[in-house]
Amino acid sequence: MQSPYTGRREDRRLVTGAGSYTADHDRPGQAHAAFLRADRAHALIRSIDIAAARAAPGVLAVLTAADMAAAGYTRGRAQVPYKGRGAALISPSSPALAQGRVRYVGEAVAIVVAETLHAAHDAAELIAVAYDALPAVADGRAALAQGAPQLHDSIPGNLCFDYDYGDETAVEAAFATAAHVVRLEQESARVVGNPMEPKAAIAEWDGDTLHLWSPSQGMPGLRDQLAGLTGLAPANIRVHADDVGGAFGIRGAAYPEYAALALAARHAGRPVKWVATRSETFLSDYHGRAVWMAAELALDADGAFLAIRHNWVCDIGAHPSAAGPGTNTLNAAIMPFGAYRIPAVYGRNRLAVTNTVPITAYRGAGRPDMAYILERLVDEAARQTGIDRLALRRRNLIPREAFPYDIPTAPMPSAYDSADFAALLDAAIAEADWDGFEDRRAEAATRGRLRGIGCAVFIEPAGGVSPTDEAALTFEPDGTLLLHEVAIASGQGHETVLPEIVGRALGIDPTRITLRQGRMDGPALKGGGAFGSRSMMAQGSVSAEVANVVIRKGMALAADALETAEADIAYSEGTYRIAGTDRAIGLDELARRHPGALDGRAELPSPRAFPSGAHVAEVEVDPDTGMTELVSYVSVDDCGVVVNRTLLEGQIWGGLLQGLGQVFGEICVYDADGQMLSGSFMDYTMPHADLVKRVAIQTMLVPSPSNQLGVKGVGEAGTVGALPAAMNAILDALRPRGVTHLDMPASAQRVWQALQRAVA
Numbered sequence: 001m002q003s004p005y006t007g008r009r010e011d012r013r014l015v016t017g018a019g020s021y022t023a024d025h026d027r028p029g030q031a032h033a034a035f036l037r038a039d040r041a042h043a044l045i046r047s048i049d050i051a052a053a054r055a056a057p058g059v060l061a062v063l064t065a066a067d068m069a070a071a072g073y074t075r076g077r078a079q080v081p082y083k084g085r086g087a088a089l090i091s092p093s094s095p096a097l098a099q100g101r102v103r104y105v106g107e108a109v110a111i112v113v114a115e116t117l118h119a120a121h122d123a124a125e126l127i128a129v130a131y132d133a134l135p136a137v138a139d140g141r142a143a144l145a146q147g148a149p150q151l152h153d154s155i156p157g158n159l160c161f162d163y164d165y166g167d168e169t170a171v172e173a174a175f176a177t178a179a180h181v182v183r184l185e186q187e188s189a190r191v192v193g194n195p196m197e198p199k200a201a202i203a204e205w206d207g208d209t210l211h212l213w214s215p216s217q218g219m220p221g222l223r224d225q226l227a228g229l230t231g232l233a234p235a236n237i238r239v240h241a242d243d244v245g246g247a248f249g250i251r252g253a254a255y256p257e258y259a260a261l262a263l264a265a266r267h268a269g270r271p272v273k274w275v276a277t278r279s280e281t282f283l284s285d286y287h288g289r290a291v292w293m294a295a296e297l298a299l300d301a302d303g304a305f306l307a308i309r310h311n312w313v314c315d316i317g318a319h320p321s322a323a324g325p326g327t328n329t330l331n332a333a334i335m336p337f338g339a340y341r342i343p344a345v346y347g348r349n350r351l352a353v354t355n356t357v358p359i360t361a362y363r364g365a366g367r368p369d370m371a372y373i374l375e376r377l378v379d380e381a382a383r384q385t386g387i388d389r390l391a392l393r394r395r396n397l398i399p400r401e402a403f404p405y406d407i408p409t410a411p412m413p414s415a416y417d418s419a420d421f422a423a424l425l426d427a428a429i430a431e432a433d434w435d436g437f438e439d440r441r442a443e444a445a446t447r448g449r450l451r452g453i454g455c456a457v458f459i460e461p462a463g464g465v466s467p468t469d470e471a472a473l474t475f476e477p478d479g480t481l482l483l484h485e486v487a488i489a490s491g492q493g494h495e496t497v498l499p500e501i502v503g504r505a506l507g508i509d510p511t512r513i514t515l516r517q518g519r520m521d522g523p524a525l526k527g528g529g530a531f532g533s534r535s536m537m538a539q540g541s542v543s544a545e546v547a548n549v550v551i552r553k554g555m556a557l558a559a560d561a562l563e564t565a566e567a568d569i570a571y572s573e574g575t576y577r578i579a580g581t582d583r584a585i586g587l588d589e590l591a592r593r594h595p596g597a598l599d600g601r602a603e604l605p606s607p608r609a610f611p612s613g614a615h616v617a618e619v620e621v622d623p624d625t626g627m628t629e630l631v632s633y634v635s636v637d638d639c640g641v642v643v644n645r646t647l648l649e650g651q652i653w654g655g656l657l658q659g660l661g662q663v664f665g666e667i668c669v670y671d672a673d674g675q676m677l678s679g680s681f682m683d684y685t686m687p688h689a690d691l692v693k694r695v696a697i698q699t700m701l702v703p704s705p706s707n708q709l710g711v712k713g714v715g716e717a718g719t720v721g722a723l724p725a726a727m728n729a730i731l732d733a734l735r736p737r738g739v740t741h742l743d744m745p746a747s748a749q750r751v752w753q754a755l756q757r758a759v760a
Contacts, residue, residue, distance in 0.1 A: 008493045008495070008496045008646065008647065009495045009496045009499075009511075010489075010493065010495045010496065013243075014243065019242075019243040019245070020242035020243050021197050021200075021215070021242070021243050021244070021245055022197070022200035022201065022202065022213050022214055022215055022241070022275070023197070023198075023200050023275045025202055025213050025273075026273070027202055027204050027271035027273070028271070029270050029271060030202065030204075030270060030271040030272065030273050031060050031113050031114060031115060031120075031268050031270050031271070031272050031273070032113070032114060032115070032116055032117040032119075032120050032272070032273055032274070033111055033112065033113050033114075033120055033261060033264055033272050033273065033274040034111070034112050034114075034117065034120035034121045034123075034124045034274070035108045035109075035110070035111050035112075035124065035257065035260075035274075035280070036108070036109045036110040036111075036112070036124045036125075036127050036129070037105075037106045037107060037108055037109060037280070037283060037284065038098060038102035038104065038105055038106065038107045038108075038109055039105060040102065040105060040131060040133065040136075040673075040674070040675075041102075041103070041104055041105050041136040041138065041355035041356075041670075041673060041674020041675065042101075042102065042103060042104075042133070042134040042135065042136040042137075042149060042151070042355045042674060043101065043102050043131035043132060043133050043134050044100065044101050044131065044132040044134060045098065045099075045100055045101060045102065045109070045129060045130070045131060046130040046131065046132055047128075047129070047130045048064050048109070048110065048127065048128070048129050048130075049127065049128040049129075049130075050062045050064065050110065050127050052126040052127075052128070053110075053112055053123040053124065053126040053127045054123075056114075056119065056122060056123035056126055057119060058114040058115035058116060058119035058120075058123075059112060059113070059114045059119065059120075059123045060113045060114060060115065060267075060268040060270070061111075061112075061113040061264055061267040061268045062110060062111070062112050062113075062123070062127070063097070063110065063111050063113075063260065063263060063264055063267060064097055064109070064110045065095040065096075065097040065098055065099035065100075065109075066099075067097075067263060067267075068095035068096045068097050068099075068259070068260065068263060069095045069099060071263050071266075072230075072231045073095065073096045073229060073230050073231070073259040073260070073262070073263050074093055074094060074095055074096055074228075074229055074256075074259065075094055075095070075096050075229065075256035075259070075319060076225060076228050076229045076254065076256070076259075076322060077091040077092070077093050077228070077320075078091040078320035078321060078322050078323075078324065078325050079091065079322075080161070080325050080326050080329065080330070081411075082163075082411040082412075084161050084162045084163040084164070084329075085162045085163065085164050085348075087162065089160060089161040089320065089325050089351075090152075090154060090155050090160045090161065090320075091160065091319075091320045091325075092152050092154045092155065092319070094319070096108075096229065096256040096257075096259035096260045096263075097109060097110060097111065097256070097260055101134075102131070103151055103318035103319070103353075103355055104317065104318040104355050104356050104357055104358075104674065105283060105674060105675055105676055106280070106282075106283025106284045106357060106676075107284075107318065108256065108257055108260065108284070109127075109129060110124070110127050111257075111260045111261070111264050112124045112127075113264045113265075113267070113268045113272050134149060135149040136149060136355040136672075136673055136674035137149045137151075137158070137354055137355055137674075138354055138355055138356050138670035138671070138672065138673075138674045139315065139354060139670075140290065140291075140292060140313045140314060140315030140316075140350075140352040140354055141292055141313050141352070142354075143158040143315070143352040143353065143354045144157060144158060144159060144313065144350065144352050149355075151318060151353045151354070151355065152353060155353055158352050158353050158354070159350055159351070159352060160316060160320055160325075160351050160352070160353050161316075161320075161325055161329070161349075161350070161351040162348070162350050162351075163329040163333075163348070163349045163350075163351070164346070164347060164348040164349070165332075165333040165336070165345075165346070165347050165409040165410075165411070166333075166336065166344075166345040166346035166347055166408070166409045167344060167345070167346060167408075168346045170307070170343075170344040170346075171298075171307045171308075171309050171344045171345065171346040173344070174298050174306040174307030174343065174344045175296070175298045175306075175307055175309070177306075178298035178299060178300065178306055178307070179299060179300050179301040180298070180299040180300075180301075180303075180381070180384065180385050181296060181297070181298050181299075182296065182297045182299070182377060182380050182381040182384050182385075183294070183295070183296045183297075184294070184295055184296075184373065184376055184377045184380050185292070185293070185294045186292075186293050186372065186373050186376055186743060187291070187292050187293070187743045187744070188289045188290070188291045188293065188368070188369040188372060188662075188723070188744065189289060189290070189662065189666070189667040189668070189743070189744050189745065190287050190288070190289055190290035190315065190356070190359075190667065190668040190670075191287065191288050191289050191362065191661075191662055191666045191667065191668055192281070192282055192285065192287055192288075192666075192668050192678075192684060193246075193248045193249070193250035193285055193286075193287070193288060193362055194246075194281060194282075194285075194684075194686065195215075195245055195246025195247060195248060195250070195251065195281075195490075196245040196246045197215055197244065197245025197246055198275060198276040198277065198278060198280070198281050199214075199215070199255065199257070199276040199280070199281060199284070199285055200213075200214065200215065200273075200274060200275040200276060201213065201214040201257065201258050201261050201273075201274055202214075202261075202271055202272065202273045202274075203258070203261040203262045203264070203265040203271065203272050204265060204271035204272075205262075205265055205266055208236055209236050209237070209238060210226075210230070210232060210236060210237050210238070210262050211238045211239075211240065212226060212237070212238070212239045212240070212258060212261075212262065213239075213240045213241065214239065214240075214241060214258060215241055215244040215245065215247070215251050215490075216239065216241045216244065216247075216251055216252070216488050216518070216529070217244070217247045217249075217251050217252045217487070217488055217490060217529035217530045217531055218252070218486055218487050218488055218518065218527070218528055218529015218530060218531065219239050219241070219486050219488065219518040219529070220466075220486055220525075220526060220527060220528075220529075221252060221465075221466075221528065221529050222239045222252075222254055222529075223237045223238075223239045225253065225254035225322055226239065226254040226258060226259070226262075228254075229254055229256065229258065229259040230259055230262055230263075240519075241488050241518055244488050244489065244490040245490070246490055246491065247488075247490035247491075247530065248288075248362055248363045248490075248658070249288065249323070249327075249360060249361030249362045249363060249365055249531070250285050250286050250287075250288070250360055250361070250362060251490065252322075252323055252360070252361060252529060252531060253286060253321060253322055253323065253360055254322070255284075255286075257274065257284070261274055278680070278681070279679060279680065282668075282676065282678075282679040282680065282684070283357065283676065283679060284357065285357070286317070286321050286324070286357060286358050286359060286360035287317065287356070287357045287358070287359055287360070287362070287668055288359065288360065288361070288362020288363070289359075289362060289369065289662070290314065290315035290316075290317075290356075290359050291312055291313070291314050291315070291328065291366075291369050292312065292313045292314075292315075293310065293311075293312050293369060293372075293373040294310070294311040294312075295308065295309065295310050295311070295373045295374070295377050296308065296309045297377050297378070297381050298344075299381060299385065302395075303381075303385055303387045303391075303392050303395055303396075304395065304396065305340055305341065305342045305343075305396045306342070306343060306344065307342060307343065307344035307345070307346075308336065308337060308342050308344075308345055308346075308374075308377075309345075309346050309347070310332070310336055310346070310347035310348070310349075310373070311347070311348055312328070312332065312347070312348070312349040312350070312369075313349075313350050313352060314328035314349055314350065314351045314352065314359070315352055315354050315356065315359065316328065316351045316352060316353055316354070316358065316359050317353065317354060317356050317357050317358030317359045318353060318354065318355060318356060318357070318358060319353070319358050320351070320353070320358070321358040321359065321360045322360070323360045323361040323365070324351075324358060324359040324360050324361075325351055326361075327359070327360065327361045327362075327365040327366045328349055328351055328359070328366055329349050329351070329366075330366070330410075330411065331365055331366035331367050331370065331460075331461060332347060332349055332366050332369070332370050333347065333409045333410055333411060334407055334409070334410045334414060334461045335367065335370050335371075335407075335459060335460060335461060336370065336374075336409050337374075337409075338370070338371065338374040338375070338457070338458055338459060339393075339397055339398060339419070339421045339457045339458060339459050339612065340374075340378075340393075340396040340397060340398065341396060341397070341398050341402070342396075345408070345409050347409070355674040356670055356674065361531070363655065363658050363659075363715075363716055363719045364460075364655075364659075364716045364719045364720050365532065365716075367460040367461070367716060367719075367720045368659060368662075368716075368719050368720045368722075368723045369723075371456060371458040371460070371720045371721065371723065371724050372723040372724045372727065374458075374724070375455075375456040375457070375458065375724030375725070375728060376724060376727060376728065376731075378392060378393060379454070379728050379731070379732075383735070383740075389455070390425070390429065390434070390455070393425060393455075393457055394422060394425065397421040397422055397425070397457065398416070398419070398421060399421075399422070400418075400419065400420040400421075400422070400423075400702075403415075403416060403417065403418045403419060404416060404417055404418070414461075414608070416459060416610045417608075417609050417610050417704050417705055417706050417712075418610070418702045418703070418704060418705065419459055419610065419612040419638060419702060420638065420700065420702050421457055421459075421612065421614070423700060424457065424612060424613060424614035424636050424637075424638060424700055425455070425457055425614045427614070427636045427698060427700060428455065428614035428615060428616045428634050428635075428636040428698075429455065429614075429616060431616070431634045431636065431696050431698060432453070432455075432616035432618065432632065432634040432696075434453065434455075434616065437451075437453045437618070440618075441453075444620055448622075448623070448624070449620045449621065449622060449623075450620065450621040450623055450733040450734060450736065450737065451618070451619070451620050451621075451733055452618070452619050452620075452621070452729045452730060452731070452732030452733025452734070452735075453616065453617070453618045453619075453729050453732055454616070454617050454618075454619075454724075454725050454726065454727065454728025454729030454730070454731070454732050455614065455615065455616045455617075455725055455728065456614070456615050456721050456723075456724035456725040456728065457612075457613075457614045458612060458613055458614075458615075458720050458721055458724070459610050459611070459612040460533075460610065460611055460612070460716065460717070460720050461532070461608060461610055462532055462533035462534060462537065462608065462609050462610065462611050462712060462713030462715075462716070463532060463533070463534040463537045463538060463606065463607050463608040463609055463706070463707075463713060464528075464532060464534065464606055464607075464608045465528035465529070465531050465532055465534060465538075465606060466526070466527055466528030466538075466606050467605065467606060468526055468527065468603050468604065468605055468606055469485075469486075469526065469527035469528060469538040469539060469541075469542045469603070469604055469606050470485075470486070470525040470526045470527050470542060470601065470602065470603045471483065471484060471485045471525065471527075471539065471542040471543050471545070471546045471601070471602055472484040472485075472522070472523040472525060472546060472599070472600065472601045472602075473502065473546045473547065473549075473550055473599065473600045473601075474522075474523075474596075474599045475591040475595075475596070475598055475599060477595070479512065479588060479591075480512055480513070480514060481502070481512060481513045481514070482513075482514055482515075482516050482522070483498055483499060483502055483513055483514070483515050483516065483543060483546075484516045484517075484519065484522045484523050484525060485498065485515070485516075485517055485518075485525065485527065485539045485542070485543065486517070486518055486525050486526070486527040486528075486529065486539075487517060487518065487527065487528070487529050487530040487535055487538075487539050488517055488518040488529060488530060489517060489530060489535075490530060491650075491654065492530060492535055492647065492651065492715065493644070493646075493647040493650065494515055494517055494530075494535065494539070495514075495515045495517075496644065496647065497536070497540070497643055497644045497647055498515050498539060498540065498543045499511075499513035499514070499515055500643070500644060501540055501543050501544050501547075501643065501709070502543050502544070502546070502547045505544050505547035505548060505551075506547050506550065506551065506574060506587065507571075507572060507573035507574045507575075508573075508574045508587070523601065526603070527539070527542075527606075528606060532713070532715075532716070533611065533712075533713025533714060533715040533716050533717070534606070534607075534713060535713075535715070536643055536709060536711040536713065537607045537608075537609055537704070537706070537707045537709070537711050537712070537713055538604075538606050538607060538707075540643065540707075540709050540711060541604055541607065541707040541708040541709050541711075542602050542603065542604045544708050544709060545602040545604055545708060546600050546601065546602035547600075548602075549600035549601065549602045550587075550598050550599075550600040551571050553597070553598055553600055554571070554576060554587060554590050554598055555569050555571070555576070557590050557593075557594055557597060557598070558571075558576030558585055558590060561585050561590065561593070562576070562578055562583055562584075562585060564578050564583075574586055574587045574588070575587065576590070604707075604708075607704075607706040607707035608706060609640065609704035609706045609707065609711070609712040609713060610704075610712065611637065611638060611639050611640070611712040611713050611714060611717050612637070612638045613635065613636060613637040613638060613717050613720070613721050614636050614721075615633070615634065615635050615636070615721035615722065615724075615725035616632075616633070616634040616725060617630060617632070617633050617634075617722075617725040617726040617728070617729040618630075618631050618632040618633070618729055619631060619726070619729045619730055619733055620733070621730070621733045621734065621751060623737065623752075623755055625748055625752060626747070626748035626749060626750070626751035626752030626753070626755065627748045627751075628664065628730060628733075628746055628748070628751055629693070630660065630664070630691060630692055630693065630726065631693050631694065632693065632694045632695075632696075633656065633660075633692055633694065633695045633696070633722075633725075633726075634695075634696045634698075635652055635656065635695065635696070635697050635698070635717075635718065635721060636698045636699070636700060637652060637697075637698075637699055637700070637714060637717045637721075638699070638700045638701070638702050638712065639699060639711065639712045639713060639714040639717065640701065640702065640703050640704045640709075640710050640711040640712035640713075641701065641703050641704075641709055641710035641711050642699055642701070643709060643711060648699065648714055649697055651714045651715050651717075651718070652697050652714060652717060652718045653695070653697075653718065654715075654718065655714075655715065655716055655717055655718020655719040655720075655722070656692070656695065656718035656719070656721075656722050657687050657691065657692070657718075658687070658718070658719050658722075659718060659719035659720070659721070659722025659723050659726075660687055660691055660692065660722050660726060661685075661686060661687030661691070662719075662722075662723065662744055662745060663722060663723060663726040663727060663730075663744055663745060663746055664685075664687070664691060664726075664745055664746055664747065665685030665686070665687065665745045665747055666684065666685055666686065666687070666745060667684075667685075667744070667745050668684065669683075685745070685747070723744070726746075727742070727744065727746065730742065730746045730751070734751070734754065734755065734758075737755055737758055737759075738758035738759070739754045739755060739757075739758045741754075742754050
C-alpha cells in the first residue's frame, strides 16, 4: 500500500500565493461588515443607541440583538446525545448578537453594513452602549465556587453539565485495599487556535436560498449548524469553501457572526463580506483546552495498577459551543485508562460557564489532556514507589493479544481495535538511546545544565463524527475523472492522496483524477468533515469503494462490448479483459462509448479506529535563566497502513509543533475582571521553527480492521504524545533541584520561578 508518489499537488498553488481563501472572494455588488464587540466581560446592556451609526456616510444597515430575535436568528444550542449525572446539558438559547447582557470581552453586540470596510468600522465606533457592570469570573473552578457571579439564570451554579463515567463503587473498593495511592493535579491551559486564515464569511441571498462562503472543515456540518442558527431548511443553504488556511477544530463551527451576516445581507439586499482582524481572532474565535485535571492511581505492592479516578473541571466559556461539551466529555470517557490494564475506572467531568470566549474542539479535542494527566500520573507513581518508570509501564500495558479491548466507560459500545504498546515503547526508547541518557545528563551537568528525558505511551480515538460517508466519481468528456467528497482539507493533502487511492484502485494514472471537495454544485453527498483524524479512514475508504463501484458497473458494459459472459471478465490496470485471452477493452473506451454510465457513487458506515504511539523527549534546562531546549524528540506511531508517507510525516510534524507550542509557551491569559491579557502576538507565544532540533519519526503497522484501507488516522497523534512526553522530560530535568510540580507552559519565567521556589 505504500504510495510511489511523493510531494503534494496543491503545494505549488498554495506556496506561490495562488490559493483561493474566503478573503480572496468578492461578490458582485457586495457591501462590507464590521462588528461592535463588548469591551467588558460581564455587564447588563441598558441601552444601545445606533442612530449616529445608521446616519453615517455609506451605511446600509445596523442590526442588534432585537433584529436577531425578531428574525429568530440565534447563536445555536449545544447538544450531546447522552445525559450526565441525572441531567442533560444545559445550553441556553440566545440571539446571534448579545441581548440584555454581555458575557465575555469580544462578544458581538451589533453589526454594521456599509459600502466600504472603513465606513463600516467608522460607523461601528459611533454606536453608544450603556452598560451596568457585573462581577466577572474567568476560571472554571472559581465559577463553580459558592457565591460566584452567575452568568445565566438557567444555569444554576454555572454548572452546565455534570458528566461521569465508569464504576465509582469498584474504584472506591480498589483504593481502600491499595498499597500505594498516587494523586496529581495538572492544568491544560487555555490556548488560541490562531489559524493562518482569519475567520471570514460572505453571505448572499438568491431568493430564499442563503449562500455562505466561509473556511470550514466540512460542508454538511456547517450547513446543518447554520440551519440551526437561522431556522432555514438545510436545503435552502449553500455553503462554499475552496482553500482553508488552517482549521485545528475551530473551523468546524457555524459562528454566531455567520447568522448575523446572513440577516444583514437580507436587510441590505446585497452580499455582505466580513474578514476578521487578528485581534478578533483572539477575541472571538473559539478557544481550546482550559481544563483543570486531578487524577488518582491505586497500585498494589508489586506496582500493578488497580484503579484510576479522574476529576476534571472544564472551563467551557460563556456559552456552550456546538463541539465544546462533547470534546470535554466523550473523548475523556473513551480513553481514561490509556494504554494500561486498569480494572476499575471512574471519572467525573464538570463543565463550567465563565466570562471568557467559548471553548471548542482544538487539535486532539480532549485526547491530549487525558494522555497528559495519565502519563504524568504514571511518572509520578514511579517516583513515589521507586519503580523504574519504563518497568512500571511495561508491567501494566495492555498486551497485543488482548485486542479488541473493551471500553466499559464509553457512553456507547466501543473497543480499542488494535495496538502493540510494548513494541512501540521498545522502538521509541531504542531510537532515543534511553540507555545512554545518564552519560548525557552527566555531560550536561559539566556545562551547568539540567538534562531530562521523558516518555509517553498513548492511544486515542479517531474517526466517527457522522453515521455514513459518501463519495462520487464522474467521467468528464476530456478523459479526466472528478472525485467528489464532502470534507475540506486545511493542509492534509487531500488533493494528492484521495486521487492516489482512486487511481491505485482503478489502475490508472492518479494525475488524471481531480478532487472536488465540499462543493455543493456537484452531487449532494452525506458525510463528516475533516475532524478527529478521520479523513483517510472515512473519505479514503469511501473513495476506494467508489472506484470499486465503477469497476463493477463496467463489467456488464465490457461483457457486452466483448460479446462474452460477465463472469468471464477480469479487470486490471484500467482494462477489462476476457480471462486467458488478449481480447480487452479499456475503461476509458467504455466511458467514451457510454457517457455517464460509469459514473459511480458509494456510501460506507463512518469508521472508528484507535491510533497509538510512544514518544520520547529529551530536554536541557539552563537553571540560571529557565530557558529550556528541546534537544531530541522521537515519535513512534501506529497509524495503521501508511497510504502516503510524505503526508503522514507532515501531519505528525504539524501535531508535534502544535503540542510543543502549548508545552513551551502558548497560554491565553485573562485577568480577574475577564480582560484578555494575551490578545496579540506581542503577548501570545507561538511556536517557531527553531523549537525542535532533532526529530525522528517512525511508524509501526498494526492495520485497523475497522475500514477498507486499514488506516487509523494520524492528524492528532503528534499533539497527543507531545504534551506528556515533553512535560515528563522537563520534570525529569528539574526534579534533582527539588521541583516536583509544573504546569504548562514551561516558559523560561515559569521554569525559573519553580527552581527559585524549590531553593527557598
